[in-house]
Amino acid sequence: NKQVVLKGYVDGTPKETDLELKQSILSSLTAPEGSSALLVKNLFLSCDPYMFRRMRQFYGSYIPPFVPGQPIEGFGVARVIDSDDPEFQPGDLISGTTRWEEYSLIRKHEQLRKIDPQLDVPLSYHLGLLGMPGFTAHAGFYEVCSPRKGETVLVSAASGAVGQLVGQLARLHGCYVVGSAGSSKKVDLLKNKLKFDEAFNYKDERDLNAALKRYFPQGIDIYFDNVGGEMLDAALLNMRMNGRIAVCGMVSQHGHSDPRGIHNLYNLISKRVKMQGFLQSDYLNLFPKFVDHVVDHYRKGNITYIEDLSEGLESAPAAFIGLLSGKNVGKQVICVARE
Ligand code: NDP
Structure with a gap:
């Protein structure tokens, strides 16, 4: 299971070399007592500026820092391979917090959503136009x-x-x-x-x-x-x-x-x-209204959305750090696999 991990906590401006590619063995699907887990294949991963703060050990924010040696955590679109939660079936597409690796074992969380195939927009849009x-x-x-x-x-x-x-x-x-x-x-x-x-x-x-x-x-x-x-x-x-x-x-x-x-x-x-x-x-109760409103405008041709897709997990460090110099033109997404 190829991964992108944080090497160590960052002091100063984050650099590409603060991240490295690693191979690891995928752990089996065992969720802690009382919680459910999903094994997913990651398709698209999102590069977001808030993640720079998580590279620091102390930054006093609303979300804990990344763990050195562990894959980067972030929003992604993935396909369910196995699940012990009846709400998610193998084959379902989901968006939510996953990790920068080919396959992830993830727990259910507040922003984990099943993607509605009826929406009929490019899958990566669930990380941008219709995502966070x-x-x-x-x-x-x-x-x-x-x-x-x-x-x-x-x-x-x-x-x-x-x-x-x-x-x-x-x-x-x-x-x-x-x-x-x-x-x-x-x-x-x-x-x-x-x-x-x-x-x-x-x-x-x-x-x-x-x-x-x-x-x-x-x-x-x-x-x-x-x-x-x-x-x-x-x-x-x-x-x-x-x-x-x-x-x-x-x-x-x-x-x-x-x-x-x-x-x-x-x-x-x-x-x-x-x-x-x-x-x-703070506004998650408005999410369904947001999707309806934006999809309606998108279908009518009133809204367009520009993405910057970079190919392969290997491209993730450069794509992510590129946000700091404005290399991205539009929403920066990493394509790990297409299906
Ligand atoms: P972008 O896709 O806009 O990527 C970051 C962009 O920031 C770069 O492309 C670059 O564009 C610009 N930039 C980088 N460095 C500088 C600089 N020194 N001065 C001015 N501009 C710079 O990122 P997002 O749209 O994902 O995020 C935009 C902002 O929204 C971020 O600050 C992010 O943290 C924040 N955010 C906040 C959320 C919240 O809940 N409050 C949730 C999501 C995002 P350019 O070439 O134009 O300089």
Whole structure:
């Protein structure tokens, strides 16, 4: 059973060499007394920025660190091979927490879901558009941002797994949407494929405050923040009265032990801005509604979704670390096997 394991806890910016490929023997299907287990074949694995935090020993978060020597844990799509739970039969497709290996023995957990074949979307979409990132976009936009038609919206890491859906939902809601991303290729996708009103490459801007003033002469009503740091600081300066900031993630901060670049928090007070952090898992009761809403728009052609598929478990370390330099164009997924 080929695996990708964490070599040891990471200090500083995570690197490809912090992960290694290993061979191991698959343990037999024995669940602890009172719990059920599933033996699954992993098909698609998700690379998500929150996983960088789990590479550190101490980071004070909502989920424990990875265990060195053990395969990386993360969201995946898999096929059930064997199960002692009557709810899951061999052959069923599931999405939920699995591990970076060919076959996994997994326990039942809150976000383990049977995939409905009727949905008829590419299987890997259950890690993006219809998975945790898509749900994050949906819950964050509707529940945290309280959007109104005609409002102005800024989305950072806008071509990524979460950002691309936030922007499209905002457009469908009648908002004016600007995305920031880190390459001209991404900017082009945002404007021409994902139908953002405007997009810019933040790496080309010497002064982010000036860039935001250019795109939002009247100011920003909603900032969906995926990156933190300097973009958040510039957005604070440009928020409108009673604006909202959804603090979804701080991917720009993964190499730093202390948050950098924030000087403008006073704007929260002077402009009565509401800034709220959130976790998608707080809103899981809304998951079925999210799937219905997004699938409906997808079928009508109102929503598209860009993925970056990398082939083979061997490609996982590079694909995952690539999130930190923006190598991924769209949702980063690893294809371990197709069936
Ligand atoms: P993406 O698919 O957007 O991948 C990460 C992207 O971040 C890269 O492609 C890169 O894009 C950008 N990036 C990397 N480093 C920097 C930097 N220093 N400054 C600015 N941008 C950078 O990831 P996701 O869509 O999966 O996640 C987006 C955010 O949402 C993350 O912060 C993540 O932690 C958070 N999140 C939060 C959840 C929650 O429940 N609160 C759940 C899921 C995700 P570019 O080329 O544009 O720079």
